[in-house]
Amino acid sequence: MTVTRTVELEGHIIDSGTMGRCFGLVMDMGGEFEVEEFEVGRHKHAETYCRMRVIADSEENLREIVHELNQNGATVADPRDATLEAAPDDQVVPIDFYSTTNHPTYVRIDGEWHEVEDIEMDCALVVEKSGPEDPHGAGKAGDRGNGETRVRTKVLNAIEEGDLVVTGETGIRVEPPERPRNGGGSFGFMQGGVSSERPSKSLIAEIADEMREVQENGGNVLAVCGPAIVHSGGRNALADLVREGYVDALSAGNGFAVHDLERDLYGTSLGVDTESLEHPRKGHKHHIYTISEIVRLGGIEEAVEAGVVDEGVMYECVVNDVPYVLAGSIRDDGPLPDTITDAIEAQNAIREQAQEADLVLMLSTLLHSVAVGNCLPSTTKTVCVDINPATVTQLLDRGSAQAVGMVTDIGTFIPMLAEELLE
Amino acid sequence: MTVTRTVELEGHIIDSGTMGRCFGLVMDMGGEFEVEEFEVGRHKHAETYCRMRVIADSEENLREIVHELNQNGATVADPRDATLEAAPDDQVVPIDFYSTTNHPTYVRIDGEWHEVEDIEMDCALVVEKSGPEDPHGAGKAGDRGNGETRVRTKVLNAIEEGDLVVTGETGIRVEPPERPRNGGGSFGFMQGGVSSERPSKSLIAEIADEMREVQENGGNVLAVCGPAIVHSGGRNALADLVREGYVDALSAGNGFAVHDLERDLYGTSLGVDTESLEHPRKGHKHHIYTISEIVRLGGIEEAVEAGVVDEGVMYECVVNDVPYVLAGSIRDDGPLPDTITDAIEAQNAIREQAQEADLVLMLSTLLHSVAVGNCLPSTTKTVCVDINPATVTQLLDRGSAQAVGMVTDIGTFIPMLAEELLE
Amino acid sequence: MTVTRTVELEGHIIDSGTMGRCFGLVMDMGGEFEVEEFEVGRHKHAETYCRMRVIADSEENLREIVHELNQNGATVADPRDATLEAAPDDQVVPIDFYSTTNHPTYVRIDGEWHEVEDIEMDCALVVEKSGPEDPHGAGKAGDRGNGETRVRTKVLNAIEEGDLVVTGETGIRVEPPERPRNGGGSFGFMQGGVSSERPSKSLIAEIADEMREVQENGGNVLAVCGPAIVHSGGRNALADLVREGYVDALSAGNGFAVHDLERDLYGTSLGVDTESLEHPRKGHKHHIYTISEIVRLGGIEEAVEAGVVDEGVMYECVVNDVPYVLAGSIRDDGPLPDTITDAIEAQNAIREQAQEADLVLMLSTLLHSVAVGNCLPSTTKTVCVDINPATVTQLLDRGSAQAVGMVTDIGTFIPMLAEELLE
Amino acid sequence: MTVTRTVELEGHIIDSGTMGRCFGLVMDMGGEFEVEEFEVGRHKHAETYCRMRVIADSEENLREIVHELNQNGATVADPRDATLEAAPDDQVVPIDFYSTTNHPTYVRIDGEWHEVEDIEMDCALVVEKSGPEDPHGAGKAGDRGNGETRVRTKVLNAIEEGDLVVTGETGIRVEPPERPRNGGGSFGFMQGGVSSERPSKSLIAEIADEMREVQENGGNVLAVCGPAIVHSGGRNALADLVREGYVDALSAGNGFAVHDLERDLYGTSLGVDTESLEHPRKGHKHHIYTISEIVRLGGIEEAVEAGVVDEGVMYECVVNDVPYVLAGSIRDDGPLPDTITDAIEAQNAIREQAQEADLVLMLSTLLHSVAVGNCLPSTTKTVCVDINPATVTQLLDRGSAQAVGMVTDIGTFIPMLAEELLE
Numbered sequence A, B, C, D: 001m002t003v004t005r006t007v008e009l010e011g012h013i014i015d016s017g018t019m020g021r022c023f024g025l026v027m028d029m030g031g032e033f034e035v036e037e038f039e040v041g042r043h044k045h046a047e048t049y050c051r052m053r054v055i056a057d058s059e060e061n062l063r064e065i066v067h068e069l070n071q072n073g074a075t076v077a078d079p080r081d082a083t084l085e086a087a088p089d090d091q092v093v094p095i096d097f098y099s100t101t102n103h104p105t106y107v108r109i110d111g112e113w114h115e116v117e118d119i120e121m122d123c124a125l126v127v128e129k130s131g132p133e134d135p136h137g138a139g140k141a142g143d144r145g146n147g148e149t150r151v152r153t154k155v156l157n158a159i160e161e162g163d164l165v166v167t168g169e170t171g172i173r174v175e176p177p178e179r180p181r182n183g184g185g186s187f188g189f190m191q192g193g194v195s196s197e198r199p200s201k202s203l204i205a206e207i208a209d210e211m212r213e214v215q216e217n218g219g220n221v222l223a224v225c226g227p228a229i230v231h232s233g234g235r236n237a238l239a240d241l242v243r244e245g246y247v248d249a250l251s252a253g254n255g256f257a258v259h260d261l262e263r264d265l266y267g268t269s270l271g272v273d274t275e276s277l278e279h280p281r282k283g284h285k286h287h288i289y290t291i292s293e294i295v296r297l298g299g300i301e302e303a304v305e306a307g308v309v310d311e312g313v314m315y316e317c318v319v320n321d322v323p324y325v326l327a328g329s330i331r332d333d334g335p336l337p338d339t340i341t342d343a344i345e346a347q348n349a350i351r352e353q354a355q356e357a358d359l360v361l362m363l364s365t366l367l368h369s370v371a372v373g374n375c376l377p378s379t380t381k382t383v384c385v386d387i388n389p390a391t392v393t394q395l396l397d398r399g400s401a402q403a404v405g406m407v408t409d410i411g412t413f414i415p416m417l418a419e420e421l422l423e
Helices: A018-028 A059-071 A200-216 A235-243 A254-266 A281-297 A300-305 A313-319 A343-356 A366-374 A389-396 A410-422 B018-028 B059-071 B200-216 B235-243 B254-266 B281-297 B300-305 B313-319 B343-356 B366-374 B389-396 B410-422 C018-028 C059-071 C200-216 C235-243 C254-266 C281-297 C300-305 C313-319 C343-356 C366-374 C389-396 C410-422 D018-028 D059-071 D200-216 D235-243 D254-266 D281-297 D300-305 D313-319 D343-356 D366-374 D389-396 D410-422
Strands: A003-011 A032-039 A048-056 A083-086 A105-109 A112-117 A124-129 A149-154 A164-167 A172-174 A221-225 A249-253 A324-327 A359-363 A381-386 A402-407 B003-011 B032-039 B048-056 B083-086 B105-109 B112-117 B124-129 B149-154 B164-167 B172-174 B221-225 B249-253 B324-327 B359-363 B381-386 B402-407 C003-011 C032-039 C048-056 C083-086 C105-109 C112-117 C124-129 C149-154 C164-167 C172-174 C221-225 C249-253 C324-327 C359-363 C381-386 C402-407 D003-011 D032-039 D048-056 D083-086 D105-109 D112-117 D124-129 D149-154 D164-167 D172-174 D221-225 D249-253 D324-327 D359-363 D381-386 D402-407
Touching: A003 A018, A003 A059, A018 A032, A018 A048, A018 A059, A018 C018, A048 A059, A059 A172, A105 A124, A105 A149, A200 A221, A200 A359, A200 A381, A200 A402, A200 A410, A200 D410, A221 A235, A221 A343, A221 A366, A235 A254, A235 A313, A235 A410, A249 A254, A249 A343, A249 A366, A254 A281, A254 A300, A254 A313, A254 A324, A281 A300, A300 A313, A324 A343, A343 A366, A359 A366, A359 A410, A366 A381, A366 A389, A381 A389, A381 A410, A389 A402, A389 C389, A410 D200, A410 D410, B003 B018, B003 B059, B018 B032, B018 B048, B018 B059, B018 D018, B048 B059, B059 B172, B105 B124, B105 B149, B200 B221, B200 B359, B200 B381, B200 B402, B200 B410, B200 C410, B221 B235, B221 B343, B221 B366, B235 B254, B235 B313, B235 B410, B249 B254, B249 B343, B249 B366, B254 B281, B254 B300, B254 B313, B254 B324, B281 B300, B300 B313, B324 B343, B343 B366, B359 B366, B359 B410, B366 B381, B366 B389, B381 B389, B381 B410, B389 B402, B389 D389, B410 C200, B410 C410, C003 C018, C003 C059, C018 C032, C018 C048, C018 C059, C048 C059, C059 C172, C105 C124, C105 C149, C200 C221, C200 C359, C200 C381, C200 C402, C200 C410, C221 C235, C221 C343, C221 C366, C235 C254, C235 C313, C235 C410, C249 C254, C249 C343, C249 C366, C254 C281, C254 C300, C254 C313, C254 C324, C281 C300, C300 C313, C324 C343, C343 C366, C359 C366, C359 C410, C366 C381, C366 C389, C381 C389, C381 C410, C389 C402, D003 D018, D003 D059, D018 D032, D018 D048, D018 D059, D048 D059, D059 D172, D105 D124, D105 D149, D200 D221, D200 D359, D200 D381, D200 D402, D200 D410, D221 D235, D221 D343, D221 D366, D235 D254, D235 D313, D235 D410, D249 D254, D249 D343, D249 D366, D254 D281, D254 D300, D254 D313, D254 D324, D281 D300, D300 D313, D324 D343, D343 D366, D359 D366, D359 D410, D366 D381, D366 D389, D381 D389, D381 D410, D389 D402
Parallel strands: A112 A149, A221 A249, A221 A359, A249 A324, A359 A381, A381 A402, B112 B149, B221 B249, B221 B359, B249 B324, B359 B381, B381 B402, C112 C149, C221 C249, C221 C359, C249 C324, C359 C381, C381 C402, D112 D149, D221 D249, D221 D359, D249 D324, D359 D381, D381 D402
Antiparallel strands: A003 A048, A032 A048, A083 A164, A105 A112, A105 A172, A124 A149, A124 A164, B003 B048, B032 B048, B083 B164, B105 B112, B105 B172, B124 B149, B124 B164, C003 C048, C032 C048, C083 C164, C105 C112, C105 C172, C124 C149, C124 C164, D003 D048, D032 D048, D083 D164, D105 D112, D105 D172, D124 D149, D124 D164
């Protein structure tokens, strides 16, 4: 007694690894496959097409396999509409809701494929049908922006009672990244690993090129910043990059901002004079004094206006209208009045930044980089820089189509990056 | 033109390093010292006494040196009362407020030394004088618990307008840890570093002895838990320890709880079957399904009551009345209804746990361990276990008097610890 | 002006990634490909066949591409014999000699394919034609063991003047690993990365199963041992495994042996009593005293015979006839008389061990594991255990077909492994 | 029944930690102490004197305590001559020989203190009495260079039959490092740990200052170089430093030299073009081709003479007469003809380099840095640079009086260092 289902794959599925992955997972999950049709892409630009029958012992197993194939880019050969079910309560999704990948995704509703807006991993898909129930409206093929049917991602805590949530796996098409035909430069294709055997200066130059290109194209660079930037002496160069327009948004924690402001108020970071390396013993109190000073003034913007803060990264953000999100955490001192202490509220602010970004620089912070990375589609370019190889590996390991990881010292990286961009 | 001030030190100040540290910091900070009296402790149990004059170029420099000496255990020879100043506004401390260490601290008010309650690093000291303003009351020497004058720590965001806050450095006495006369066993004295060259099984046996002793003395063990405990297969053993009463409180994040519950609901953690090692491809969705299931039921306790959750760490906490704090963070999925999403609220909950703990086990989580560590006095015993040596070093580097660090695999550590304790 | 060449691939080349890799590298290296024939393997056990024409701008570029395709399993469609050239001098290979991969390799000589003996990475291939120059002998197709023509690997320093060395890329066939049809268990297929998110105890149980199976099949387990085994308390369990026959050969450095012997002679390792954790201050001298004592006696075997050494890993090796190689290094103290101080001589001894091994356990030593790994064919199973994830990654990153990496504490790993095997 | 012995300490023994360490170890080792006289150094430049009686249960225990006190700077109050014993055989030291620390050490012979030449850790002390046996010669007090009595260190394998070896602990004085009175700058006093919280650029500038000062004083800088220097793109800058005279000697392994030469011969390092970052697929063979090419030519110097090698670090060493030692290891390919494959011979070559060095730069190599570090007195300044914090910690943890550790990227460190020194 076996059950079967037929799926199709199309695209650069051999060199992108999709085809091999799909064969592999059928075998790993205890199924069998029978290729019914296979048309190889005979040259670089030709796409491959495969139709195969998947065979499993039980409907349950078959569904699991097909689900997994779907998330890797296979679509059921005979497509049907997605199934929808209303959320029974706020923050409660229907059982068997479809949980998203971070790849571009399409949902079939009333016979049409709609691209999911703001795709993001581990979300529910919510369908919104607005406007008059025009029976002819649905006929306009491929009309993603018809204003009548939209599919959006929602994180679980944003679900509202009655939301139409996609369930099961039918009527959903996922497009995993394809190997770029032109190499892709430093931004490796789906590289989970990180090579430490690449020349640092050249890699920094390539990252600078990428930033310059994004800037020239009016794109958006989001810098996710950890406090090590300030300790290790990369702060001035980062402030320069903000001032010169190479950073369009900044995402950080309370600690980063405090260290940056401490540097301005006391010339130290965690008590170390970052120029002279002298360690004024009293310095470790500067951290908490900085917080109390900013609290007294009412916040960072107020401190800038009062002239108390007149240089540094936060200063440049304020005077150059670079929006920033300071997300709180349980290890914070203070916190500053600017820090969003509620995790959900902070995630929402981060989500907005992430969705607008074309290039994300993850600079020496695991917590904030993971938070931003959780909200990114696989198509956003990412640069991960950390001294700890395990951090870089973890950040790259999210299936980003174009990512470059560097295991390096943020205190030398940022000055060198600024030198490339500003001189 | 020089200014001087005389300070005193007393105790096992030579072998505890206090004396050397004080000489060193006077020199490092550009001052001079002149020892006026020195009575060496002639044998193991005899204390040393030193009175020295500190000389500096300016009042400013002298104050900084004396402040630092104070934080390292020196007291001004001719003691005066601490200076107090009312907080000008909520969350705003007076300029020049005294920022605490995590060592036992005494404040002199009306000629009497009062021990600070719930000492914790980087806080303000708030003096509360309650009861009738009895002019004679202050005369009862050494009466710490007189109910009329109390000194407590307050984090900055808890300051209320009008709080009497200690400023400056006079009238404050700090007692840094002393080298224990009896060795101290595995719990090294002020060891910032971590030796990986110690036998793991023996060290685990010593930690077990310590836990047993705390339990026998009615003490309180706080386990701070990271999600790696579940992935790496340490969950069942930890659940056993909770059930058998070796854990009195648990501090963790949303992720730990979800992984633990996923293990129960689906037999996987992040999709890996932790017994068979099989990786059901569908498994990575179990994480988000677990959250939606618990949300549907209303929370962990409700899930236990409903019989949906019937084993694991969170289950044992619920049925054995072991209080837990789940602190939210910006990288959380969900979160669960039990998770405290506001960072300040979460810190307050953690603070309560920390203040009650006699022994803290920091198990494979940097974020939560730092948050707990921030609230601990230097006298609380701590055990830090992590696979990353940098994490262990960072956690031990807080001046805890008695701490032991192990760079090991939490997935082998917890089963071995449970074996030592339960068999 | 383009040049072309036709290559063929055959096998489970889609799910093993070979096909995708070959398409990818043609593109990456600036070439084009034209698939002339493609017969997909329609089900799990059916092999895929591909014949494609590779197109490049220059003969030089074409050769480079074809070379790389060859190393990844493609063979030139119209096979010719390999080209041979005599080595001009001892240790000097002909220019353009073929440098090996660690995959099974076949060389075509006189129209026949000969499997390379003792395949190993980065070697030259040397052809030996022995016996009477029988003109008909070469006609016996597929006769690998005919005793007349053999192809062996030789490291550069072993080349002798006149050796017939294979040059260029023609007449060479490489067989990269194929994804096993049956999953492969814990031994992941070509996994460069290491998951720390797997349960340690279960993984150790699977490694024990593998060792038991090798033992039952009369196979050979080579343990490569670092000194951390002794410090961290894994020594007794390893000695048990040697005594019980689970280790067939041991490869280590001078340091490992000294620490093991010190433990026996003084009850310490680097001066730490590995049972009581006490650190006799004098202990750090035990290391150098151990060496001088063994030197005095003439060596390890002599020390065992003299009854001076009567337990531990080296002792069990001696009394159970488990051969060991102690390879010297520039950081050694002593060294012991048993240590081979010449690097080439030591490599040759290691090479013999490696070639005989069916399963290699790499236990907390990067240097010795790399040295052993350099000599292994990709078909030998390897287990890499280290507390440092970068070490595990580096060791797994050699294209071994079946390898499992564990980031864990060797001091808990070995006792748990022994418990699985011996109880 | 107790036994006692009186020891003395003198110097800046409080702030250098010596006094506290000595009290602590008496207690840790189960002894008691009775301070008989204590004269505190009343100001910065005044030395402290302590005479104390050490009390133990047994002569054995007393000896162990006194030995340990001795190694930490205490001397027996009533000094006697050192005891000497002839080595019974080549490479065999007398039982109970004195094993050295790396601190300046003096041996009392015929009533005079002789400074040990070329002090190095874990060696035997060999006394050479040369010249006519002049009974009056020994009377010239303090005449270290009298040519008649010399004390030198010998590693165990260099001991020759009949060598007069120092045994026991009497007549030996050790001078552990003292805290410098002037701070000491970046070169921290006895810092086992490494702060990553210091600004990288400033720290590099201080290291450059130190190198400039050594150069100006005619001192000797030894660079210990790992292959990562070449991969990560630091090679050209290092070659510049060699050419400009900032490196007086170079210590490395076969791998470093091969990577450096490969970069020159093929423009790649391990196959990666370190300028364009392109990865010519054929490149990983360049490594082995480079070796065969240099072997063919006869060595590095011959390759330079032949004009085959005309840039890079090894080239600059050859043309600028900077002596280099290439020490072989079991993981080497090749090796090059210049590589010393015997570990003992290589150690001896490294020892000579180490003894001449005033400043040692340990650049991204654990193996070679440990080998060099083993031969260094604690008075030689060392700079340790590595991306792995555990490596830096291990290298700093040798009791060097003046050492600075940086956890940074060698590929950005060396270019920045060169920029500081050369521009």
